[in-house]
Amino acid sequence: MKVAKIETLACDAGWRNYHFVKLTTDEGIVGWSEFDEGFGAPGVSAVIHKLSERVIGKPVSDHEVIYAELYCATRPAAGGVIALAMAAIENALLDAKAKALGVPVYALLGGKVRDKIRVYWSHCATWRINHPDYYKPAIKDLDGVKAIGAEVKKKGFTAAKTNIFIYDDKKQNPKGYRPGFGVPFSPALNVDRDVLRNLRMHLEALVDGAGGEIDLLLDLNFNAKTEGYLRILREIADFKMFWVEIDSYSPEALGYIRRQSPHPISSCETLLGLREFLPYFREQAMDVAIVDTPWNGVWQSMKIANAAEAHEVNVAPHNFYGHLCTMMNAHFSAAVPNLRIMETDIDRIAWDDELFTHVPEIVDGHLIMPDRPGWGTEPNEEALKAHPPKGKGLLNYGSEKK
Template sequence: MKIKSHEIFQCDAGWRSFSFLKLVTDDGTVGWSEYNESFGSPGLSAVIEVLMPNVVGMDPMELELINAALATKSTQSRGGVVRQAIAAIENALLDIKGKALGVPVYQLFGGKLRDRIPVYWSHCGSYRMRNAELVGTSPVRTYDDMTKVGQEVKARGFPALKTNIAIEIDGQITAYRPGFVVGRGFPERNWDAFIARSAAKTVEAFRKGCGPDVGIMLDLNFHFRTEGFRRIAEAVGPTGLTWLELDAHDPKSIALIRRDAPCPIASGETLLERRDFRPYFEAYAFDTAIVDVIWNGFYESLKIAAMAEVYEVNVAPHNFYGHLASAISAHFCAAVPNFRIMEIDIDSVTWRDDFVKNPPTIEKGDYILPTGPGWGVEVDETGLRKHPVKQRG
């Protein structure tokens, strides 16, 4: 069996795009992966196109050999979109291998430790604040609206939620995102008393709705520098966070924040490969290591999780994509012993289900692990072609 051809699909997902890679073998076996070009990875599809001639003609069963061959093509540019391109290829190859052997991907790596994956509702209230029309829900305009969403999370049985800072201006809340958006707080990313109070009010609004037993995470992304992260941690400390999530590309800075923070610290979603993660583990920077299985590739992610276990750290996948990506992340969660909880977007564009023939099942806050061969998710090409990428303001 040899890789014969490939095809890339770019699909409209509202305020972003979902991307899919299809690999076909000479015996007709098809493997799929999902990747994301619109989350800080411009040109990713072009890199996949450049790398694929090195894969065509190779045996998809020889994953280590293919990874080694691709590594030789990117030695001087390790990481970044190159790593993400290799990850997209690797994940599609694993789908082929699982299908060829008639087993789920997790079975290729020691089998599953669990078949129900606890998930937390990510971007809770945040998407409804920014894109309610595309999500198909009532908009979130006030902290009271966030409280109502918290009530929904509890009523639907989710064990936890994750949200982002909302600030109130002229009686209406808006997202505070200076690490991603040109506007208030950009480019200095300073903190002030108003922003710190807003962070606390955001968490308190959800806590009022979901009660004391539902976990709450607050994601600060790249929106502050070290001083700001520390001050926000102090402000939200009394709210009893499950974790405060943040991104900084300096392990000692995160370790400093973790040392003094009144809540657990999670980070790592933008790190690539074991070499990037190693200095963070050595600095004891994480309570929970966030691993993006779509960016790193399933096989490399397992190796990162194994490294984390040496430092007594549990892992949680960074997963805010489509249904195929959620399945890939769920296989990762099923296969590693040091698993914490899985991220998932419950709110998304109303047509997200069109991209697959078997959307996921979530019962009482648990993602039910697919059991079919490969990733266990059948991509719907008709649905992919139905939703080409659109340009939006």
């Protein structure tokens, strides 16, 4: 069975677009993958189209050979959007191969270690603050944060992750604090007292709403430098944190932070390829390595997870996309022995479920693994057409309300 055609499709996903690869074989089997082009990665679709010229006519089962050939062809400019495009093609090949064999993708990865996967509610309060037009009810004050904390517990989730927000003088009208992404534009990335005070208020409200009975995760992204991260960690030392997520370009700096942190540290969601992860493993820079399988490719991500295991580090997938990405990450999570927990977004846009043939089944805070062939879901092309993608202005999701 050989690759006959590779296409990219996209649709409106509210404040962003979803992007997909559709790989058709000469036997009529279709493999799918989901990728992201909006969050700092413009042009992935164009790279996929260009790389496809080297993939057409190749055996679907030879995904490792295909990946190696594509790497050789792009070695002078390896990484970045090229790596993302290669991963998108690899993931579609895996889906097609598994469907041809009549097995779930996790069977290609060595079989599942677990039947259900603990998930945490990601962007808890975040989406309802940043994107109130799409996620209801909108959160406008600390009472709204308490309410979603209670909702997390009521719906059976045992863990939730949130971000940093700045409230006005009346402790209302929160706004996302993301200087690492230019919101606000403050390239020095200094952390002042106001940021620390607001962070404490926000975390206290979320914990209070949940009755103190959920594991709390905090994502700091690239929003500080070493000094600032340490200030934040000292400020929240009295909280019982499941982890604090930190992005840093320096494994040495991250290792320095981890050795002084009162909380477990997770990191690495923006890294591409095993070679980029290795310095962080050697430095023992984090407690949990976050792997983005849409960006790395699920097959390549298994190699990263294996290396993490050899360094006594557990892994967790980065997952803030559509339902297809959730299932791609679920197959990875089902197969790796050293899984910590899986990220997923519970707040969804109104038409999310229409876009896919099957949606993830989550019971008591756990994703139940299906045994359907391939990823176990695929895009509904008619639904994609009914929600055409937005045009320009989505780089780094700059069109969101600020």
